[in-house]
Amino acid sequence: MEISPFFCLTIGLVLVFPAPSSLADPDLLQDFCVGDVNASITINGFPCKPASEVTPDDFFFDGLSREGNTSNQFGTGVTLGNVLSFPGLNTLGISMNRVDFAPGGLNPPHSHPRATESGIIIEGRLLVGFVTTGNVFYSKVLTAGQMFVVPKGLVHFQKNVGEGKALIFTAFNSQLPGAVILSTTLFGATPAIPNDVLTKAFQVEEDVINEMKAKFGP
Template identity: 60%
Template sequence: MFKLISNTMLLISFIIFILLPYPSISTDPDPLQDFCVADLNATVSVSGFPCKPISKVTVEDFFFDGLSKEGNTKNPFGFGLTPGNVLKLPGLNTLGLSMNRIDLAPGGMNPPHLHPRASEIVIVLKGRVLVGFLTVDNVYYHKVLKVGEVFIIPRALVHFQYNVGHRKAVVLAGFNSQLPGGVLVAGNLFASNPPIPNVILSKALLVNEDVIKTIKSDFIL
């Protein structure tokens, strides 16, 4: 009887041990102290950044004015991205959040991309913006947002923002990661280093290799 109870308790303990980590991997790890300002010059490699000594922490580690400045939209896509992640704001280290500013010229687009480490919430500050994402089943969810309206993009799904108005648009994007990462779909395929063989892309996209060569030669990140 005692052995049966012991085995049952062991099984229950194992199940709890397996299930408990799942909530913790949905975002960056929770901090273990008030803050851990990133030491961006540290040589130690960890998941995140080591903490600065408290004696070297200043108020500037918690301040960033970059999102108040308009991004440069003079590029083929017509968008400017200003990141507000841990690399710009060291005080975000271990806090599991960050924010980007996206400026869109008329007809400008933040092209299809994904964030492997974060879900995203966007709010339009200026203009009218079409926001959409694709599920793993190729279902397309989209909405034209006006000023003050919000849209959610689940973690690691391909998405975009497109200015459908006649004036500049501004979007703020929040993430549940200090460094969400950004994977530009077209860049991954056509501007990789070293290049993906043309025959692979030709078969994957069901087009002639000459089409792939043309896209690669014209593609500009």
């Protein structure tokens, strides 16, 4: 069978310039890029500090060594170890959080739009669950040493179901995973989401929405 020159050219272009969906993130072009979180320019991430200004402290972070404050309406304290508090993570695609729970404390339903989450229970007994886009709910009670994973973007929570305090460390494949907390996002947005939108979405009366906004509003 005779193969046309045009066919050969097309195959060659596909091999040299693959479809965008098959491309991976580029490799790092330098050893590190410590983020200048106070930079005046805006990019997808942070620009690098000049190498001459980088110090050993840029690669170490002790924020997760201290217990978080659980004296709040949820009974949890989340300590963030992302690029904003640990600029050495810039461009590396990883971060970690510490989550402390008072007895009965809840890390409320939320999602991370930019990352998959994995976590390990350090202390206590926690109910961990998430909901799929098909509205299927998966959950399990975990204890110290056990691990969980939440796929990227899915709504999930952790609740302390033990008698004492609880502690977990969570890891993300993003330097800044973001967090959308459903209750505070829907009822505490600024400017506020119109009441008629929320009453129809939740099929409740307006006084219920006003009560929720009073709890979670600014």
